[in-house]
Amino acid sequence: MHVSAIIAAGGRGKRMNASISKQFLIIKGHPILYYTLSTFEIIDQIREIILVVGSADLQYAREEIVKRYRFKKVKIVEGGAERQDSVYNGLRELSPQTDIVVIHDGVRPFITRSIIEKSIQAAREYKAIGVAVPVKDTIKVVGKGNIIENTPDRKTLWAMQTPQSFDYRLILEAHERARREGFYGTDDTVLVERMGLPVRVIEGAYENIKITTPEDIVIAETLVTLGYGDFRR
Numbered sequence: 001m002h003v004s005a006i007i008a009a010g011g012r013g014k015r016m017n018a019s020i021s022k023q024f025l026i027i028k029g030h031p032i033l034y035y036t037l038s039t040f041e042i043i044d045q046i047r048e049i050i051l052v053v054g055s056a057d058l059q060y061a062r063e064e065i066v067k068r069y070r071f072k073k074v075k076i077v078e079g080g081a082e083r084q085d086s087v088y089n090g091l092r093e094l095s096p097q098t099d100i101v102v103i104h105d106g107v108r109p110f111i112t113r114s115i116i117e118k119s120i121q122a123a124r125e126y127k128a129i130g131v132a133v134p135v136k137d138t139i140k141v142v143g144k145g146n147i148i149e150n151t152p153d154r155k156t157l158w159a160m161q162t163p164q165s166f167d168y169r170l171i172l173e174a175h176e177r178a179r180r181e182g183f184y185g186t187d188d189t190v191l192v193e194r195m196g197l198p199v200r201v202i203e204g205a206y207e208n209i210k211i212t213t214p215e216d217i218v219i220a221e222t223l224v225t226l227g228y229g230d231f232r233r
Ligand SMILES: Nc1ccn([C@@H]2O[C@H](COP(=O)(O)OP(=O)(O)OP(=O)(O)O)[C@@H](O)[C@H]2O)c(=O)n1
Pocket: 007, 008, 009, 010, 011, 012, 013, 014, 015, 016, 023, 052, 079, 080, 081, 082, 083, 084, 086, 087, 105, 106, 107, 108, 210, 211, 212
């Protein structure tokens, strides 16, 4: 079984409002991407890791991430305008022997080895898996004039995270179909959902945060200090 990973790191991080792309911001001495990649590198069954970065960050990623930290399995690929375009570019670069592909956000450094391995195992069985957590807040659908339209039953609501793991041929077909039809989604599982095929969720972890806005940096520093995550320390 050939397992590959795609780390999506082709965004600029506009909501972070920093002077560099947020995935290169330093948390407790190391760039965010270092933490994410080092957790993937230690998983033996993952044979290759495609790191997708924006055109302006290609050289920096090569020098300051791959060379500096001596990542052995990481190959860099240029990203696209949207996350979905970046993942697609990564999918096209995978070895044709790939059976299962694990897609993960570069800015979720607190993912654990155990969750990644569970998602791979589940994808072998079910072909399309998203890691998610049950929502803790009450969620409202809000319409015009900020008027609440309805309150979905919380028991049915999960917040999607990454990794999302798939049968390689299935997710490639899902991406190609979405591109032909001009559909853009905010994660990869929705591309399989719209083919009418089942996608399962497995439980992730609340600490598997996506570093998005400035206050997430403070949370991330605290999580590193408290020992969360499986990265090389
Ligand atoms: N064209 C893009 C846009 C996003 N991503 C990646 O997708 C992940 C999740 O996206 P998000 O947190 O929204 O990152 P950005 O798009 O960079 O953030 P923003 O929307 O604030 O600009 C990030 O690791 C990001 O680098 C990507 O690979 N290619």
